[in-house]
Amino acid sequence: xxxxVGDRVRARTxxxxxxxxxxxxxxxxxxxxxxxxxxxxxxDSSVAGLATTQTCYAVRFAAADLFGGGDHTVTVDLxxxxxxxx
Amino acid sequence: xxxxxxxxxxxxxxxxxxHHDLPVAARVRRxxxxxxxxxxxxxxxxxxxxxxxxxxASPVNGARMTARAWTDSAYRELLLSDGNAAAAELGFEGxxxxxxxxANTPQTHNxxxxxxxxxxxxxxxxxxxxxxxxxxxxSRTVREPRAVLAExxxxxxxxxxxxVWDSTSEARYMVLPVRPVGTDGMAAAKLAExxxxxxxxxxxxx
Numbered sequence: 637x638x639x640x641v642g643d644r645v646r647a648r649t650x651x652x653x654x655x656x657x658x659x660x661x662x663x664x665x666x667x668x669x670x671x672x673x674x675x676x677x678x679x680d681s682s683v684a685g686l687a688t689t690q691t692c693y694a695v696r697f698a699a700a701d702l703f704g705g706g707d708h709t710v711t712v713d714l715x716x717x718x719x720x721x722x
Numbered sequence: 723x724x725x726x727x728x729x730x731x732x733x734x735x736x737x738x739x740x741h742h743d744l745p746v747a748a749r750v751r752r753x754x755x756x757x758x759x760x761x762x763x764x765x766x767x768x769x770x771x772x773x774x775x776x777x778x779a780s781p782v783n784g785a786r787m788t789a790r791a792w793t794d795s796a797y798r799e800l801l802l803s804d805g806n807a808a809a810a811e812l813g814f815e816g817x818x819x820x821x822x823x824x825a826n827t828p829q830t831h832n833x834x835x836x837x838x839x840x841x842x843x844x845x846x847x848x849x850x851x852x853x854x855x856x857x858x859x860x861s862r863t864v865r866e867p868r869a870v871l872a873e874x875x876x877x878x879x880x881x882x883x884x885x886v887w888d889s890t891s892e893a894r895y896m897v898l899p900v901r902p903v904g905t906d907g908m909a910a911a912k913l914a915e916x917x918x919x920x921x922x923x924x925x926x927x928x
Contacts, residue, residue, distance in 0.1 A: 659888065674820060674892070676891065676892045699865070706868075709884075711886065713891030714890065
């Protein structure tokens with residue numbers, strides 16, 4: 637599954653037992669793709685000695701969704717397998 | 723939160739600049755000891771790597787790019803669409819990361835953080851300040867940036883939106899501040915002197 641700018645996506649909820657760069661505070665939350673950054677090695681794979689590349693996306697979340705308050709946005713760079721369509 | 727706790731929190735975010743006192747410094751020293759003990763790297767190799775990394779790393783670099791963008795609209799466009807190409811144009815080549823520059827406007831103020839560690843464009847901003855690596859800055863900036871900015875002395879009007887960028891990937895972020903009023907006709911070299919490291923992170927207006 638690949639995404640385009642403007643797509644609504646949701647960060648996966650799982651709590652993997654290995655290294656990941658999916659911050660806990662966005663897990664399960666929906667946001668909007670604002671940029672495609674490139675195809676980069678997935679940190680979850682490099683720590684296992686692999687070099688799986690995936691598209692990385694800048695995804696913008698509303699603070700109110702993440703924290704139940706705040707009028708700001710938080711944009712987080714997330715690899716494709718961290719996301720599902722919202 | 724009591725008034726006392728609040729004042730204490732101020733120091734927690736941006737009080738000291740002495741890295742040796744920070745918990746992270748103790749962790750780094752311990753990690754270095756383990757690497758050396760395991761034969762992964764020698765003390766000399768680590769020192770040489772850091773010397774190369776920091777040789778030309780300075781916020782003066784980011785300030786020069788900022789001043790050029792303030793005085794050259796084509797360069798500003800390049801800086802915002804292809805940060806690496808814009809950096810290379812001023813002689814900063816082979817950054818080793820994707821540079822993404824986000825522009826402040828009268829409507830939006832940007833601020834950079836790395837909640838997972840302390841990612842940051844070292845070659846263009848110089849060594850990161852102690853507060854940038856602190857748990858307080860990393861955890862609070864995504865949650866309550868307006869309060870964090872106020873502690874840095876940046877009080878934004880309520881109608882100015884805040885956009886926080888969490889550097890979780892191979893991209894490194896830099897803020898392009900708004901050119902200060904009253905600087906019309908000022909040469910780029912003079913303008914660059916106005917730009918601070920905090921301005922390039924977003925914890926100051928310039």
